[in-house]
Amino acid sequence: xEEIKKEEEKSLNFLxxxxxxxxxxxxxxxILTRFPPEPNGYLHIGHSKSIVxxxxxxxxxxxxxxxxxxxxxxxxEDTEYVESIKEDIRWLGFEWANEFYASDYxxxxxxxxxxxxxxxxxxxxxxxxxxxxxxxxxPTEAGTASPYRNRTxxxxxxxxxxxxxxxxxxxxxxxxxKVDMSAPNMQLRDPIMYRIKHAHHHxxxxxxxxxxxxxxxxxxxxxxxxxxxxxxTLEFVSHRPLYDWxxxxxxxxxxxxxxxxxxxxxxxxxxxxKLLQLVNKGYVTGWDDPRMPTISGLRRxxxxxxxxxxxxxxxxxxxxxxxxxxxxxxxxxREHLNKVALRRMVVFxxxxxxxxxxxQEEEWLPSEDNPEDAxxxxxxxxxxxxxxxxNEDFMEHPPKKFFRLSPxxxxxxxxxxxxxxDEVIKDAAGKITELRCSHLPESKSGGAQSNIKxxxxxxxxxxxxxxxxxxxxxxxxxxxxDPANEEADFSEYINPDSLQVLPAAYAEPALRxxxxxxxxxxxxxxxxxxDKDSSEEKLIFNRxxxxxxxxxxxxKKDRPNQEK
RNA sequence: UGCCCAAUAGUAUAAAGGUAGUACGUCAGAUUCUGGAUCUGAGUGUCUUGGUUCGAAUCCAGGUUGGGCAACCA
Numbered sequence: 244x245e246e247i248k249k250e251e252e253k254s255l256n257f258l259x260x261x262x263x264x265x266x267x268x269x270x271x272x273x274i275l276t277r278f279p280p281e282p283n284g285y286l287h288i289g290h291s292k293s294i295v296x297x298x299x300x301x302x303x304x305x306x307x308x309x310x311x312x313x314x315x316x317x318x319x320e321d322t323e324y325v326e327s328i329k330e331d332i333r334w335l336g337f338e339w340a341n342e343f344y345a346s347d348y349x350x351x352x353x354x355x356x357x358x359x360x361x362x363x364x365x366x367x368x369x370x371x372x373x374x375x376x377x378x379x380x381x382p383t384e385a386g387t388a389s390p391y392r393n394r395t396x397x398x399x400x401x402x403x404x405x406x407x408x409x410x411x412x413x414x415x416x417x418x419x420x421k422v423d424m425s426a427p428n429m430q431l432r433d434p435i436m437y438r439i440k441h442a443h444h445h446x447x448x449x450x451x452x453x454x455x456x457x458x459x460x461x462x463x464x465x466x467x468x469x470x471x472x473x474x475x476t477l478e479f480v481s482h483r484p485l486y487d488w489x490x491x492x493x494x495x496x497x498x499x500x501x502x503x504x505x506x507x508x509x510x511x512x513x514x515x516x517k518l519l520q521l522v523n524k525g526y527v528t529g530w531d532d533p534r535m536p537t538i539s540g541l542r543r544x545x546x547x548x549x550x551x552x553x554x555x556x557x558x559x560x561x562x563x564x565x566x567x568x569x570x571x572x573x574x575x576x577r578e579h580l581n582k583v584a585l586r587r588m589v590v591f592x593x594x595x596x597x598x599x600x601x602x603q604e605e606e607w608l609p610s611e612d613n614p615e616d617a618x619x620x621x622x623x624x625x626x627x628x629x630x631x632x633x634n635e636d637f638m639e640h641p642p643k644k645f646f647r648l649s650p651x652x653x654x655x656x657x658x659x660x661x662x663x664x665d666e667v668i669k670d671a672a673g674k675i676t677e678l679r680c681s682h683l684p685e686s687k688s689g690g691a692q693s694n695i696k697x698x699x700x701x702x703x704x705x706x707x708x709x710x711x712x713x714x715x716x717x718x719x720x721x722x723x724x725d726p727a728n729e730e731a732d733f734s735e736y737i738n739p740d741s742l743q744v745l746p747a748a749y750a751e752p753a754l755r756x757x758x759x760x761x762x763x764x765x766x767x768x769x770x771x772x773x774d775k776d777s778s779e780e781k782l783i784f785n786r787x788x789x790x791x792x793x794x795x796x797x798x799k800k801d802r803p804n805q806e807k
Numbered sequence: 808u809g810c811c812c813a814a815u816a817g818u819a820u821a822a823a824g825g826u827a828g829u830a831c832g833u834c835a836g837a838u839u840c841u842g843g844a845u846c847u848g849a850g851u852g853u854c855u856u857g858g859u860u861c862g863a864a865u866c867c868a869g870g871u872u873g874g875g876c877a878a879c880c881a
Contacts, residue, residue: 254821282881316880372879379877383809417879427810429877433876438879457881480812481876557830559820564874569816581844646842655840700840715845767841794842797838
């Protein structure tokens, strides 16, 4: 028993291992992580990996997580983003211990800087940005010292205070750390700590005209909060020696940085810059366009927090570059929605069926809301003499493996009767306009003799009772696997058919009461979610994802044969 | 002739010197009042060359490949 249990235990990822070792060694009483977004854009599915990691790690080991906005660059940041970020994190199901801002620490950071100046470890540089870049050297050549590198402590202090006092224009001077201009790691070649920006900050307003750089804000903020494990993405690996250098020289709480590989998903892009371009250039309708990989886009499309957390859990955490198949994300959302979505019938592309031997006016037949969940009940679906079925559910000349309706053949109408196709009506052009069918009264669902064997069950809608709804079908936003790594600009690879709008699908009347807290499965069609563009007069549904469709695959296999 | 990180099925992710496993995807079958779900089965993998060892995905060395680093961005 003990052994079996062990085998079932999920193995730890490398960060969990580090945390367990630290805890076992008594290095910390409890852990404190942080999620540090810059409020300059909306959160995307990649961030959810980091959110689940940071909050999940703390949850698992009885620690806490701070939310800290990394707002050190006033020109790109905005409170609009702060609000959306908070909403998205909460929606994903996490709550932070503290809400902090790097800008809360501006005064402390400033004092840290003066401390380093006093220790002779920072200096004010009057060089232009170009000159600084030039003197930085290249990866293979050492940098050269700035002519201002050896100013006295007093002079540096005065100059830095003058910078703060607003005596200089943007770009006129910077404060630099005095590390090592010939370090093989370029991050260590006297990195800039402060720059002058006479810009309005979303929180501190005009109180400051100098702002710390990431490297002189992030690690210090971690330290101030006593973050134990500061988890970031791989591109910061080369910053870690600097992260540690500042902490060591400042003699402050030693937070430690660990890096993992960011999430990449195929058939989409993940950088904020590229997502912003999609929005600004009108390729999508906004940050919450259901085709966007943003949290808000996925939410609008009908993804659930559970499905995204499951996804984050399944992809794991490692240090190698990855490109994850969207089919895994789709699997996760189907897995969850299958258990919670209410079943409804909607016909997208109607074909009229008349039940010639049906004499009643109407019947309201019970149909299960969710066969996966016994706790859910049934709703009543109206049946009448004239129905719509899906055009593709009928073929006049069916191939061998076609199980649905064709002349002389029978199918079951879900939760209703078995019908037989007796006659195909066509217009002058030869187009099929209507099917004449007869029903088997004794085959009524739930009846004593209802277990007649037919090859297929299809969905349908009663014409006199049907309501209409707009349906928006989404496909991948890009035609290629990895648009960011193609030769041409990523916008060249946008899928022109990523959105297909059906202005008027025919739905059973129960959908009139569709709500935002419910997810729906349109039988045999996919999972759908009410869109925010809906109004009293007009229902609009987004397709979250299709159902798995083995018939679609079968058709593709047959296609070459049919061409012969 | 720089520094750093990484490399296991198609995609991810385990195996901490001792039988290469899991998930998604793919394929086949069973079942089904959703061609869904469910169930069963199949196939595919340790970047390379040496070394250490009774034994290497794992340790060592060289190579190869991919990624990051030269923003007053984060």
